Amino acid sequence: MERRAETRRALLDAAAELFATRGIDGASVDAIAEAAGRTSGAVYDHFGGKEGLLFCLLEGWVDDVTEAVAAQVAAAEGLDEQMAALWRNVTRPVTGDGRWIALEHELWRYASRRDEARERLALRYQRAWAGMDSEWASPDGTVGPALMGLLLGLDMMRRIDPSAISDCMAVEALRGVVLGLRRETTAAGETKQERR
Numbered sequence: 001m002e003r004r005a006e007t008r009r010a011l012l013d014a015a016a017e018l019f020a021t022r023g024i025d026g027a028s029v030d031a032i033a034e035a036a037g038r039t040s041g042a043v044y045d046h047f048g049g050k051e052g053l054l055f056c057l058l059e060g061w062v063d064d065v066t067e068a069v070a071a072q073v074a075a076a077e078g079l080d081e082q083m084a085a086l087w088r089n090v091t092r093p094v095t096g097d098g099r100w101i102a103l104e105h106e107l108w109r110y111a112s113r114r115d116e117a118r119e120r121l122a123l124r125y126q127r128a129w130a131g132m133d134s135e136w137a138s139p140d141g142t143v144g145p146a147l148m149g150l151l152l153g154l155d156m157m158r159r160i161d162p163s164a165i166s167d168c169m170a171v172e173a174l175r176g177v178v179l180g181l182r183r184e185t186t187a188a189g190e191t192k193q194e195r196r
Helices: 002-022 029-036 040-047 050-075 079-091 100-111 115-135 143-160 167-195
Strands: none
Touching: 002 029, 002 040, 002 050, 002 100, 029 040, 029 050, 040 050, 050 079, 050 100, 050 115, 079 143, 079 167, 100 115, 100 143, 115 143, 143 167
16 A cells, blocks of 8 residues: 555656646656656556546645635635735645646646546536635626636736736736626626516
C-alpha cells in the first residue's frame, strides 16, 4: 500500500511539473512516467491515462483551494473581504505551488478541443458555480459563471502584465459582478411579480 501511494504521489508531482512546463499535449505518458521514475503502465494503472492524471491533479488542488476559500469567506467581514479571499486564492493559492491556475488555463484550452474533457470540466465548474451562487444569493445561477470567468480572465491578464491588474482593481471588478447581478436578478423578480 505504501509503495502504491508513493508511486501515485511521484506521478502526480511529475505530471504537475511537465504539464506546467510543456503543456498537456507536450507532456507524454512516457515522459511523465520517466520523470517520476516509474513505468508508463503505472500511469494507466493509477489514472487510466494522461487525462485522468490531469483531472486528479487539478481536482486535488481545487478541493484544497475551495476549502481555504470557504473558511476565509465565512470569516470575512463584508463583500470586499470575500472578493479579496477569492482573488487571493486564485493568484496566491494555498496549494499547487501556484501552478494549479496555470494548469486550469491549460485544461480549458485542452477541453475546448475534446468533448469528454469538456464534459468533465463543465461538471466541475457547475459544482463550483452552484456554491458561488448560493453564497452570493444568485437564485438564477448567474453569479457563479460570471465570477469564475472574471477570476480566470483577470488572472490571465495579470500573468501577461502584472502591472495591469492590481489587487484593488480585481476586488472591485469582482464586487461589481456580484452587486450588478444581484440587482439584475432582483429587478427581473420584481418585473415578474408586477405582471401578476
